[in-house]
Amino acid sequence: MESRFQHLFLIRTAALCVGCLLWAGAPLSLAQGADDEDELGQIISPDIERRTIKEEMIDSENFEFGAFYGLLGIEDFGTNDVVGVTMAYHITEDFFAEATYGMSRLQKTSYELLSGGVELLTDEERDLTYYNLSLGYNLFPGQIQISDKWAFNTRIYLIAGAGNTQFASKDYFTYNFGAGLRFFATDWVSFDLSMRDHVFTHELFGESKETHNLEGRIGLSLFF
Known part of the structure; x- marks a missing residue:
């Protein structure tokens, strides 16, 4: 009987440890995703300088x-x-x-x-x-x-x-x-x-x- 109680206690302890690890790892994963997006934004810049073409200089006489x-x-x-x-x-x-x-x-x-x-x-x-x-x-x-x-x-x-x-x-x-x-x-x-x-x-x-x-x-x- 004592052996059975010890067994249940070990299982509950292991489950709590796994839950704590999952709770701690989730924010880390979100933070890493945000950092990846920031790096991607720095690599691909949306600000592109456009050339202005003066169409009036192209005549069709x-x-x-x-x-x-x-x-x-x-x-x-x-x-x-x-x-x-x-x-x-x-x-x-x-x-x-x-x-x-x-x-x-x-x-x-x-x-x-x-x-x-x-x-x-x-x-x-x-x-x-x-x-x-x-x-x-x-x-x-x-x-x-x-x-x-x-x-x-x-x-x-x-x-x-x-x-x-x-x-x-x-x-x-x-x-x-x-x-x-x-x-x-x-x-x-x-x-x-x-x-x-x-x-x-x-x-x-x-x-x-x-x-x-x-x-x-x-x-x-x-x-x-």
Whole structure:
């Protein structure tokens, strides 16, 4: 009987010890959880600095008006100054349509210079004008980095079209093709370096002759 009482006493004592340990360990566990949350908050900070993007600096003008100066080489009539204007509409980001009007003045041919007095064209007939409508395709967008603070967008383009060339009191159907580099100084001003080939056929020397007439130009364009 005494042994039975001792047994019950030991069981109750052990149960009390376990209860005390559980009661003491619960606050420790809660405190450890709070410390973990504090450390996590220090690692993942909710304060993030946001960049401000000025959307008004990104323009979307589709119309372009420009003027150009260059040199136009007409077969048998030398290389001459050429000036003109352009008007373009940017259909999409890649394609654009361009109308061009140019003026130049022809030199005398080598035959006229060597013959002494023969003139194939009168003074008025040496005035050359042309106009054409072309379709351009923008490719290879890039950027020129001048310094750490100055960078300008560039774009290479291809262009081809057809129109008319007038000189010697006649009109000649002309098709043209070429390529250029556009340099954007700002979002509404660009400089243009390009080379064009104007191809037409004439019979000024008694027989039909197809001529390739190269033009190099530099232009300034405004977008609006």
